[in-house]
Amino acid sequence: MSISAFRAELGDIPQEDNPRLVQQRSRDHYWYSPILKAKLDHVTAEVVVSPRSNDEVKTVLAAAFRHGVAITPRGAGTGNYGQAMPLSGGAMLNLMNMDKVLDIKPDRVRAQAGAVLEEMDHQTRAAVHGELRFHPSTYRMASIGGFIAGGSGGVGSVRWGGLRNLGSILGLKVITCEAEPRELDLEGEDILKVAHAYGTNGIIVEAEMPLAPAHDWIDMIVGFDDFMAAARFAEAVALQDGLLVKEVAPCAAPIPEAYFNRHKPYIKAGQSVVLIMVAPVSAAAMTLFTSHSRGEMLYRSDRASEEELKRLPPVYELAWNHTTLRALKVDPSITYLQTRYPTIDHVEKIVSLLGDELPMHIEMTRQDGIVTFAGLPLVRYTTEARLEEIIRIHEDNGCNVFNPHRYTLEEGGMKRTDQKQLDFKREADPRGILNPGKMVAWENPDFDFKAGKAWLFDGLNPVH
Numbered sequence: 472m473s474i475s476a477f478r479a480e481l482g483d484i485p486q487e488d489n490p491r492l493v494q495q496r497s498r499d500h501y502w503y504s505p506i507l508k509a510k511l512d513h514v515t516a517e518v519v520v521s522p523r524s525n526d527e528v529k530t531v532l533a534a535a536f537r538h539g540v541a542i543t544p545r546g547a548g549t550g551n552y553g554q555a556m557p558l559s560g561g562a563m564l565n566l567m568n569m570d571k572v573l574d575i576k577p578d579r580v581r582a583q584a585g586a587v588l589e590e591m592d593h594q595t596r597a598a599v600h601g602e603l604r605f606h607p608s609t610y611r612m613a614s615i616g617g618f619i620a621g622g623s624g625g626v627g628s629v630r631w632g633g634l635r636n637l638g639s640i641l642g643l644k645v646i647t648c649e650a651e652p653r654e655l656d657l658e659g660e661d662i663l664k665v666a667h668a669y670g671t672n673g674i675i676v677e678a679e680m681p682l683a684p685a686h687d688w689i690d691m692i693v694g695f696d697d698f699m700a701a702a703r704f705a706e707a708v709a710l711q712d713g714l715l716v717k718e719v720a721p722c723a724a725p726i727p728e729a730y731f732n733r734h735k736p737y738i739k740a741g742q743s744v745v746l747i748m749v750a751p752v753s754a755a756a757m758t759l760f761t762s763h764s765r766g767e768m769l770y771r772s773d774r775a776s777e778e779e780l781k782r783l784p785p786v787y788e789l790a791w792n793h794t795t796l797r798a799l800k801v802d803p804s805i806t807y808l809q810t811r812y813p814t815i816d817h818v819e820k821i822v823s824l825l826g827d828e829l830p831m832h833i834e835m836t837r838q839d840g841i842v843t844f845a846g847l848p849l850v851r852y853t854t855e856a857r858l859e860e861i862i863r864i865h866e867d868n869g870c871n872v873f874n875p876h877r878y879t880l881e882e883g884g885m886k887r888t889d890q891k892q893l894d895f896k897r898e899a900d901p902r903g904i905l906n907p908g909k910m911v912a913w914e915n916p917d918f919d920f921k922a923g924k925a926w927l928f929d930g931l932n933p934v935h
């Protein structure tokens with residue numbers, strides 16, 4: 472690989488090679504995991520390249536192909552499994568200069584990959600009173616390209632499911648990494664080839680997303696003395712067809728009191744809470760439902776003063792992986808897991824087995840029409856061996872774990888090769904230049920996932 476020959480072919484495409492800045496841009500939120508932190512701390516690229524158009528992306532990819540330079544795409548760098556970290560060094564491809572909303576229709580929006588989700592909603596709300604169906608809690612920073620390539624769902628998934636569901640992404644424009652990079656328009660099932668592929672098999676430059684009617688969502692926090700009462704209430708709210716909600720998340724004590732610093736004055740000692748976003752049309756019904764369920768309305772944004780609204784983050788920034796972030800700010804030894812509890816009985820079982828070692832946090836989501844408990848429990852981390860044991864306890868009790876302490880696609884979720892994504896990589900990235908080390912099936916098709924060992928990418932050192 473010749474990084475200098477690669478750079479010489481980029482013309483006036485912006486480049487950054489200040490080592491401190493390059494290292495900053497070579498990181499995401501991998502440090503949420505003590506295991507990834509130890510493995511990936513040294514990882515850095517050699518240059519950050521920031522194209523401004525599809526043609527400039529093609530120029531970068533053609534030069535990378537010619538000179539064998541690894542390319543790791545990056546949006547806002549808010550992923551949390553080291554997805555956007557350049558395991559083989561090379562160049563970071565920063566897409567944030569390509570941030571335009573290109574077209575808005577009453578039911579859909581098309582934007583460049585680097586468009587920030589909040590800004591997309593800003594524009595669609597003004598134009599057609601529509602908004603993205605769901606977004607990660609990193610809404611104010613994350614790019615649409617990064618969300619599609621690295622994310623799964625979020626605020627709104629209680630109504631609309633996740634990115635993997637057909638219909639959640641309408642179209643993608645992708646650029647391949649070949650001698651002569653091609654622009655491909657993917658629709659229908661083809662979208663799943665590059666969605667959630669960590670940018671290993673094509674660079675997303677445009678995305679078309681469906682819109683939902685926009686609402687002036689009201690934040691509510693409802694308190695319960697007992698976590699299981701909070702979890703039952705959360706499930707019941709998610710199942711109520713007449714209640715228009717965008718977010719429902721039960722968080723066990725002591726999470727609210729210990730980690731939601733700015734909301735602390737609203738929360739009583741020992742209370743578990745349910746975080747809710749509800750449409751104004753359903754606010755009165757939600758209040759009634761809450762009192763029927765013996766929940767205590769601790770906070771609602773439509774009753775808050777201007778001063779409170781300025782001071783308090785929106786409820787969605789207490790939810791999803793912001794719960795973990797807030798805990799980590801207070802107690803850096805905390806980490807987390809991603810789980811799925813098939814029923815409330817599974818939640819109860821795990822809570823009874825692990826207690827305060829695993830302060831429970833659940834996101835109510837809809838998966839294939841069924842309301843499910845997507846867990847993002849905190850973990851009071853002691854050792855890697857104990858973390859593995861906690862995972863085993865989940866699995867032994869019929870709960871799924873999507874391990875967030877792994878940087879590969881397969882180990883983080885699927886535990887098997889996604890044949891479509893692998894086949895598309897053969898076509899779109901024949902030299903294996905895009906985000907090396909993240910797709911086990913490409914690097915070592917014989918890797919035995921059942922052997923209980925974590926995959927370690929051979930090239931986990933910058934190549935010079």
Ligand code: FAD
Pocket residue numbers: 499500543544545546547548549550551554555556566584585606607608609612613614615616617618619620621622623624625626668669670671673674675676791792793796906
């Ligand atoms: P990045 O982190 O920059 O990239 C993510 C992945 O996509 C990387 O593998 C990168 O290489 C690749 N990539 C980036 N841009 C492109 C492109 N144009 N083409 C091809 N590949 C590309 N995730 C959720 O799904 N739901 C949540 O609610 C959620 N909450 C979060 C809360 C916090 C506090 C944090 C730190 C993370 C959270 N995440 C969540 C993870 C992450 O924020 C989201 O996945 C986010 O959408 C990533 O967007 P990004 O622009 O930061 O992408």
